[in-house]
Amino acid sequence: MAKNASVFLYLLIMVIMYSSPVSLVELQLRSNALAGLTLGQIAAQLQLPVPANLQKDKGWVGQLLEQVLGASAGSKAEPDFPHLGVELKTLPIDRHGKPLESTYVCVAPLTGVAGQQWHESWVCRKLQHVLWVPILAERQIPLAERVVGSAFLWQPNSEQQRALQMDWEELMEKISLGGIADIRGAQGKLLQLRPKAANSKALTNAIGAHGEPIRTLPRGFYLKAGFTASLLQQQFG
Helix, strand or coil: CHHHHHHHHHHHHHHHHCCCCCCHHHHHHHHHHHCCCEHHHHHHHCCCCCCCCCCCCCCHHHHHHHHHHCCCCCCCCCCCECCCCEEEEEEEECCCCCECCCEEEEECCCCCCCCCCHHHCHHHHHCCCEEEEEEECCCCCCHHHCEECCCEEECCCHHHHHHHHHHHHHHHHHHHCCCHHHCCCCCCCCEEEEECCCCCCCCEEEECCCCCEEEECCEEEEECHHHHHHHHHHHHC
């Protein structure tokens, strides 16, 4: 109880200051302070209600952690901690440390994609430096009782960079050639393209098989669960 009380006091001070971490060391210290706490405990310190579930509040967990850790990007097209160049990603896991789902990266552009380069892409920039926050989030655990694990900073090594780039280039080539309808989630070794929409009526512009403009569901880039599992293995053994 004493440990939790001291952690709560630390979190409260951080919230009152409304400050962003000034260094990677400080960001790591803040995330370390969350390890072992439940989402309900963190939300209580921020005086925020906990939704009954995530069906209508899918981004709630990420937003909660952004607030308590001092992320400042908001909805801007930049990393969550822009001055540090670090993106925050939550990673729901089961009790064995296995990721429960793929990880959303960003929306995929479906028009005007000819000539785009990997190193200029939003996917590449998002994944250059990531703070991963594992969360014990098995379905039977109520949202407020889900526990934050040990966060870690990650940067892709040269092999991971090459594999991500190859996946991105193959998927973007299909999009540019009008093959959006043929892309399946199984494509890509590390990165996949999947529909990303609130409902079936949320359509966007894209290129059809014969170069004609069409309307289709928005797509998003996701990291496959097998890849994030390998990151956890790499970090924790």
